[in-house]
Amino acid sequence: MTGISSLGVGSGIDIRGLVDQLVAAERAPQQNRIDRQAERFQTQLSALGQVRSALSSFQTQVRDLAQQNSFLSTRATSSNEGAIAVTARDGADAGNFDIQVNRLAQAQSIATGAFASRDAVLGSGSLTFRFGAVEQDESGAVTGFSQNADKATRTIQIDPANNTLQGIRDAVNGADIGVRANIVNDGSGERLVFSSTESGEDNGFLIDVDSADAALNRLAFNESSTETIITRSASNAELTIDGLAVTRSSNTITDLIDGVTLDLRQTTETAARIQVETDNSGAREAIEGFVAAFNELQGKLRELTRFNPETETAGPLNGNAAVRNITSQLRNALTAPLAALEGREVRAMADIGILTTREGGLELNADRLESALERDPDAVAALFGRTGIVDGGGFSFDSSRTATENGRYGVNVSELASRGRFSGAGIGGGPISIAEGDNTFRILVDGTRSEVLTLRPGDYDSPNAVARELQALINGSSVLRDGNRSVSVSFDIETNSFTVTSQRYGSESSIAFNSVAAGLSASLGIDGGVATAGTDVQGTIGGVAAEGFGQFLTGQSGPTNGLKLKVDGGQTGDLGSITYSRGIMSDLDRILQDFIGANGSISNQTNSLNSQLSRLDSDQERLDRRMSQVESRYVAQFSAMDQMVAQMNETSQFLSQQLATLNFNNNNNRR
CATH class of the missing domain: 1.10.287 (Helix Hairpins)
Known part of the structure; x- marks a missing residue:
């Protein structure tokens, strides 16, 4: 101032x-x-x-605990890991299995005759690879062949840009057709070695050569070839499980024991013991972590709301109504039983050993938890996360939405989902001849139209051989593969007609032919054939009409809103019921969000x-x-x-x- x-x-x-x-x-x-x-x-x-x-x-x-798959797991062990390695996904079938490996699966390999150099020019033309089971005599000569309907015939064009051994090797490898090519010098000259990328008898292959050049024709491997030899035959894995003989095309087997993957590494003289059992250690650790986290939270809340009568000092949030409300709501959610689990032994936290202490915290009774996991693991999972427990058959729980309410709901199916199909006209039985130049067509699968496809010309000994070739050709379409479209082709001996069926279910599933060559149309009965669209599943969940899409049935209103089921059984009518639970963790998450949200x-x-x-x-x-x-x-x-x-x-x-x-x-x- x-x-x-x-x-x-x-x-x-x-x-x-x-x-x-x-x-x-x-x-x-x-x-x-x-x-x-x-x-x-x-x-x-x-x-x-x-x-x-x-x-x-x-x-x-x-939220971590709500993902019940993270702690309900399965463990698999092998007594002979060197011969059979084993892994299991959550929910795999538990049990003990004795498995003996008698033979490993192999992929076919063939070697051409010797050439003077890698740069030797072989001429122009095409190499056509047909996939399937190759039959041989004792000398190794091809005596028969059965087409693999799931693998398309593939053709590699050979021209002056790639008509050397090196060029052909690179063309085959670059085409990604399921065959790898290498050049090997065995002392007598340079040989092309072709190997299937997949093992199994049905994944062998033949090579047909279309060329006026003798050198290129030396690469052929079929019933009439004489120079290319088989160096390793395609074979299936052969094993026994609990004395039952089985075969598989691959040494990696996923469909023998539900949920279990076997990796066959070598043959065995005696059986290896495979043990598959529920692994509760993850559940214990997750639940122990939850109890510890809750007690840590309670400790922090007590620290901030405490009152010390001796010193007459209070925490900064002593008497805070919101904090008291937090504690009260969390405690109520943790102690209340789930109505959706009415009638089951496990329906509340206390049933799995999570108990409240006098101080307001939690403690875990490990023995009670272990007992609950052994008795009813599905109910334990339902306590924590979104779960649908099926009582019945022909359907399974897929997913739910926030609006879906806890409860037990009956499931009734009035109409099963179907796949779109094309049924050809009758053509008569016996061999079928497909004429070259009159063998092209295009097909629409589920609304996606293929490029122009050409059915291999020649004489087929049966309609089933044509069906296998046709299925492989359609499924090999690059356009259809990119659109995730595929079909199955069959021949009905009673009606003497072909049927092409989409692999997709529902009203968006359909099959149609167009731009079909006249001769091919007559040979396959496409003229006069009938297309039938697929249908969606129809039914109710909890007595209320649900929306069908393909094989999936989804509730649209009321308590079942958003409850999605997959109906893949073969029966209609009352299929049983599903008990849906959001889980206590969902309630806790909502309570917590109400407090800490924006x-x-x-x-x-x-x-x-x-x-x-x-x-x-x-x-x-x-x-x-x-x-x-x-x-x-x-x-x-x-x-x-x-x-x-x-x-x-x-x-x-x-x-x-x-x-x-x-x-x-x-x-x-x-x-």
């Missing part, structure tokens, strides 16, 4: 200090109130931040405290302005007083000087 540094000069009083003391004394009550409130609000904000963090950490644990009570309290802190900032500004005015008033008042005192001092000094002069003059006059 102007003049403050010279205050008190006139009076000799410490006016600056006096003004500061007076202002401080007047400021103190209101400043203390603001400081106390600001400190309390800041402390509460910090405490609420700790609560939010603790709740968020617990919510993460809750519009939750924690956010509301935080916003309220921030508003009050903003109000205190305004109070502080007003107090500072008022105190500045008070200070200015005191300074003005004391400045005026100081000036008056200074003037009085000056007058006093003047009078003193005058009196002194008078006294001096009087003394001189007396002399």
